[in-house]
Amino acid sequence: MGSAKIDQKILDQLKSCSKDEASLSKLEELVGEIVERYETTKDQLNLLEHAIKHDYDSILITELDLEKPGPRIVYVNSGFTKMTGYSKEEAIGNTPRMLQGEKTDPHVLERLKTRLIEGQAFFGHTVNYRKDGTEFINQWDIHPLTNDQGEITHWVSYQRDISDRSETSKVVFDANLDFDNLDEESKKTYIDLDIQGNIISSNKSFRELLGYDGDELKQIKMWDLVSDDDKGEAEYLFGDFDADSIEDRPYKWTFIKKNGDEVILEANIRNFVKEDSRIVRIHFDNISMRNRILKALEDKKKKISDIIGKKDEFTVRFARNGDGDVYCKFISDSFTTITGIDVSEVLEGGIDDVLEEKCKEEAMECVEKAFNGEGCSAKCQYKTSDGDYISVIQSFSPVFGADSDEVESVKSVAMIELEVEK
Known part of the structure; x- marks a missing residue:
């Protein structure tokens, strides 16, 4: 069995579904592995968020x-x-x-x-x-x-x-630079170079990212921080700086940290005049971090999707009958894959039969808001065929007629809730 602790409620449910001790042991082992993978992925996401929370709210x-x-x-x-x-x-x-x-x-x-x-x-x-x-x-x-x-x-x-x-900006940019492309003073990871490629200043984010202090960086040429594959381009651009040689695009370089690790940064280069000297400012975006965030999110979603049969959302369509009453007009087949309950039961009995009691009122309020033209979302729980409930984040959106502003139906998308933080 995985080392992760299984909630007592889940253990009780496993016992009720097991025909003997052997099958119970096998189920506990499987669920333990799933819980352990979930906790590992959640911890990775928390670490990623802690790593950048000081730079962004x-x-x-x-x-x-x-x-x-x-x-x-x-x-x-x-x-x-x-x-x-x-x-x-x-x-x-x-x-x-x-x-x-x-x-x-x-x-x-x-x-x-x-x-x-x-x-x-x-x-x-x-x-x-x-x-x-x-x-x-x-x-x-x-x-x-x-x-x-x-x-x-x-x-x-x-x-x-x-x-x-x-605070106000302390720099005066060249007048011919496009205002939309200016790198704001507040952008968090950057260094300033002179026109020979010497690092004259760096902010805390850059220093902590590469593991150097400010005095160490002042002794290093900018191109000495990048990999051998990128060194030639960096030295060409900054060894004897010429603004005309800088293309209006991000440059992607691999930097070598002080401890030897690599990190991929995307660089945006601008130059400005400060106290009669030309300064080259390079703002960096951490591509490695960005990709890890996306990969962690996608891996987490995939693992949970595997558990529920490669499906992680279902769609519901609501309409009104001749008396103005709301009814469930359509529900996608993925509802059955996720809950184990046949779609026909919902279409015949109504959505109320499969919604957890406490969330029925909120869900119906969202449906009414959507019929009035206002989008809405709610956290809902749906029954499953084994008597349990599964949590979803459900959005409700108005669907307007082709030639009118009248709402003719409401489309609702329910997504399996993937919690990534406590």
């Missing part, structure tokens, strides 16, 4: 689709809930538009959309709104997440509340 991951109603949120960390006041249940399945309001700058949103359509990262800020309606200035650092084939699959948004920031 919030992490949000969305699906790829940018068309209205917008990319659906698939993950938020606890920093997001603390910063916005929205719970994970309220955020997952919704879109980042939930944070927008009257003062949100539409021009910033348009630039954001354009950059993402082009597959580019975006850095900017505008006014957003917390759940209680209060305003805050949200700074985004948004990047594409790719699969092994290099295809963009998700967007990850690192966010900070900069409402209380009082």
